[in-house]
Amino acid sequence: LIKHSYSDTCIVYAHGLGSNKIEVLSLVNALKVVIITFVLSIFQAVAEARGSLQLMGTIEDDINAILTWLDASRLYSRYILWGRSMGGASIILSQSRNLNKKVQCIVLDSPFSSF
Numbered sequence: 001l002i003k004h005s006y007s008d009t010c011i012v013y014a015h016g017l018g019s020n021k022i023e024v025l026s027l028v029n030a031l032k033v034v035i036i037t038f039v040l041s042i043f044q045a046v047a048e049a050r051g052s053l054q055l056m057g058t059i060e061d062d063i064n065a066i067l068t069w070l071d072a073s074r075l076y077s078r079y080i081l082w083g084r085s086m087g088g089a090s091i092i093l094s095q096s097r098n099l100n101k102k103v104q105c106i107v108l109d110s111p112f113s114s115f
Contacts, residue, residue: 014087
């Protein structure tokens with residue numbers, strides 16, 4: 001969690017398959033100017049085995065867990081969900097199954113529907 005003390009909005013970023021938090025760290029500094037709070041989503045269900053990436057669980061559960069944690073913190077009145085590739089697809093699945101009323105905006109960059 002990268003927090004700006006004056007923000008009631010939190011952006012949750014979900015990266016694509018084969019990526020990690022480094023993908024978004026360069027954006028964090030630029031977005032701080034806009035006075036937001038940023039959560040870097042690192043999927044627990046993605047691991048490397050024998051040189052290839054393998055999914056070991058439901059990634060959309062990670063998104064819901066982050067939103068549940070943010071709700072419990074009571075620090076934010078609204079969320080923006082931003083997902084790229086698999087992260088975008090995971091956000092779609094997450095919100096289609098468990099809509100969070102604080103989500104005000106969803107930004108999807110190249111989500112996919114199947115392998």
